[in-house]
Amino acid sequence: MALQRKDQDILNAMSLVESTKGELQKLRDNGWDSLMNKVSSFCEKHNAEMLVMEDVFVDPRKPRRKTNITNLHHYKVNCFYTILDLQLQEFNDRFTEVNTDLLICMASLSPLDSFCEFDKEKLVKLVKFYPDDFSYGETLCFEQHLDIYIDNVRRDERFKNLKSLGDLSCLMVKTQKHLAHPLVYRLLKMVLTLPVATASVERCFSAMKLVKTTTRNRIGDQFLSDCLVCYIEKELLDSVTNEKVIERFQMLNERRVVL
Structure with a gap:
């Protein structure tokens, strides 16, 4: 639900993803015993019969067929571990290391609070993700170009109340700063295509x-x-x-x- 919020910023979203992955991994490593305690307490409270984990597992769809595994193996390995592994794999597939780095570096361009998230090292790293769009010479001079850019926009009163990268892009065109800072504007246009998912x-x-x-x-x-x-x-x-x-x-x- 947090990731689906329209006002969710990228840094908090990535932090939530990492925290969720950590909690899922912690649950997989150490959560089985606590889960069984809750199941046992539930069964005692409602007078429900609880399976003996050491008994042989019987498949309800094929009761006559021998499974050669215990209830413990089925519910712990085939169910508990499998479900958590699927969730972790889904997170890893959707938020790969490259995708995460792209989104985190992208946040450094944010104009919120007078560009308080600006980070020159992350933006230089972001440029290196686009070797076909920035030549070797442009990549070398980009760091110096960023110093001029951030000083220029922070001094301009028109850039103080911006809320999004889209607003920044429009205002740069309106004020002709996209001509004064062509490398930053080129990177900004590429970054605006990232949130398509x-x-x-x-x-x-x-x-x-x-x-x-x-x-x-x-x-x-x-x-x-x-x-x-x-x-x-x-x-x-x-x-x-x-x-x-x-x-x-x-x-x-x-x-x-x-x-």
């Missing part, structure tokens, strides 16, 4: 499945885009009244009857 973007694709159904398979791109904007940006559309919509349609064309 965030929960908010995934919700957009989910909304597309709801809007473009089998009965609307011939819907045009522009109409689809308009429908998706209305569906996704619900918070903004709450401020639009029915009267404004009717007035807008009334002004689009002359009509015999006032809507």
Whole structure:
């Protein structure tokens, strides 16, 4: 739920991921005994029969077939360990070391609180992830370029109340600073493509499945885009009244009857 928040910052998200992975690993290594104590307490409280862990495991789907394993092995290894290993593997697949480094380094470009997260070493490291987009010479001079950039934007009052990388990118273009700091702006454009797998973007694709159904398979791109904007940006559309919509349609064309 924390990762799906729209205002979740990258550093806290990565910290949550690492903490969750650590807790899952701790549960796998030392959590079996505590789990069995809870199961035993539950069975005693509700007068439920508890399996003897040393007995041979009987598969309820094939009761006559010998399994040659104990209940302890089945529930501890085949169930408990397997489920936790799947969860840990899913975390490792989704948040690899490279992906984690990219997201952490990306946070150093954040304009929040007058660029308080700015870290020159992390940004230089981030540039090295894009060898095809930055030449060897540009990579060498990038560190010095960053000193000029951060001093310049911190002195500019227009950059003090920015909330996101998107706002920073737009303001750099508006103030022509994308021409003064071309390397930083190039890196910023690349970084803006990283959050394409965030929960908010995934919700957009989910909304597309709801809007473009089998009965609307011939819907045009522009109409689809308009429908998706209305569906996704619900918070903004709450401020639009029915009267404004009717007035807008009334002004689009002359009509015999006032809507």
